[in-house]
Amino acid sequence: MVSILIVSHSREIADGTKKLAEQMKQKDVEIKAVGGTAEGEIGTDPDAINTALEEINKEDGVIILADLGSAIMSVNMVMDWLDEDIKKRVVLADAPIVEGAVFAAVEAGLGNSISDILSSIESLDIIKKN
Amino acid sequence: MTEKIKDIFMKISDVIIENKKYLTELDSAIGDGDHGINMSRGFKKVKEKLSSNDYEKNSDLVKTVAMTLISTVGGAAGPLYGTAFLNVSKVIPEAEFDIDAAIEIGESAINGIQKRGKAEQGEKTMLDAIMPAVESLRESKEKNLELKDALEECKKAAEEGMKATIPMQATKGRASYLGERSKGHQDPGATSSYLIIKTIVDEINK
Numbered sequence: 027m028v029s030i031l032i033v034s035h036s037r038e039i040a041d042g043t044k045k046l047a048e049q050m051k052q053k054d055v056e057i058k059a060v061g062g063t064a065e066g067e068i069g070t071d072p073d074a075i076n077t078a079l080e081e082i083n084k085e086d087g088v089i090i091l092a093d094l095g096s097a098i099m100s101v102n103m104v105m106d107w108l109d110e111d112i113k114k115r116v117v118l119a120d121a122p123i124v125e126g127a128v129f130a131a132v133e134a135g136l137g138n139s140i141s142d143i144l145s146s147i148e149s150l151d152i153i154k155k156n
Numbered sequence: 157m158t159e160k161i162k163d164i165f166m167k168i169s170d171v172i173i174e175n176k177k178y179l180t181e182l183d184s185a186i187g188d189g190d191h192g193i194n195m196s197r198g199f200k201k202v203k204e205k206l207s208s209n210d211y212e213k214n215s216d217l218v219k220t221v222a223m224t225l226i227s228t229v230g231g232a233a234g235p236l237y238g239t240a241f242l243n244v245s246k247v248i249p250e251a252e253f254d255i256d257a258a259i260e261i262g263e264s265a266i267n268g269i270q271k272r273g274k275a276e277q278g279e280k281t282m283l284d285a286i287m288p289a290v291e292s293l294r295e296s297k298e299k300n301l302e303l304k305d306a307l308e309e310c311k312k313a314a315e316e317g318m319k320a321t322i323p324m325q326a327t328k329g330r331a332s333y334l335g336e337r338s339k340g341h342q343d344p345g346a347t348s349s350y351l352i353i354k355t356i357v358d359e360i361n362k
Binding site (some may be wrong): 063065067069070071072073094095096099102103137138 | 188190194208226227228229230232233234235236237239272273329330
């Protein structure tokens with residue numbers, strides 16, 4: 027099953043998004059959340075992102091949902107450090123963090139492939155409110 | 157030469173820490189107001205690391221600076237300066253320092269920042285201080301200027317580049333959310349880049 031990594035500037039947003047997504051997931055979808063700096067302030071902690079990526083199950087791939095600037099930049103940097111064979115299975119989604127995480131959790135739980143999940147969460151349909 | 161490089165980074169750290177409030181004020185005007193706080197947190201840690209270790213090679217020392225900034229800055233400046241210094245660590249000479257080395261160092265820093273931030277010159281970012289500075293080094297090489305004079309010109313170009321960000325509209329980073337309202341403010345990233353370049357030049361030329 028595809029795993030999900032949530033990266034936010036805020037620990038509360040990261041944990042809250044994880045909680046929300048976990049309501050929807052099937053048991054075996056692994057979701058990890060990283061937020062804030064090492065001191066718990068607003069910001070990003072590349073070391074924590076790196077550790078989460080090391081620990082998460084990467085067998086069927088990992089989808090990363092990130093919020094703003096430095097979260098995206100830090101994710102890209104940490105992804106550059108991955109071994110080539112793992113790098114292919116880790117993708118930063120072009121999707122909003124909350125909606126993306128929830129939809130990805132549902133689809134991962136259904137056993138969908140990483141490319142199928144990406145094509146649904148990267149579609150504009152998931153942000154339509156009207 | 158490692159001692160000299162260590163001194164330069166210790167001095168850069170002091171300058172950034174001294175300018176914590178100034179950088180934060182600039183960032184509060186158009187961004188999220190944390191540039192000074194983040195940079196001084198990062199460079200405080202750099203100072204700690206460098207003063208408690210000895211380095212045999214410049215490359216190891218600069219790599220330590222890079223990894224420390226990546227781990228501790230907490231904002232976009234972490235990956236940006238971190239990747240810049242990581243690139244610099246791969247090209248910094250262990251012995252003789254000349255204008256070619258200065259150009260190579262500058263270009264490798266620019267490549268690192270562009271890899272992470274995907275910005276061009278004129279987007280109101282740190283590159284607006286660094287790119288004119290490196291361009292000036294290339295021009296000085298053409299003119300066969302002495303290294304000392306070339307570095308002074310480089311510092312001047314960085315300062316002009318920093319000031320030129322005032323009328324610019326930001327199209328990258330948090331300031332871009334302000335659109336037109338980002339005009340009229342000096343970019344905090346260009347300012348910290350200028351402070352770093354200025355300190356390097358002053359330390360080499362003193």
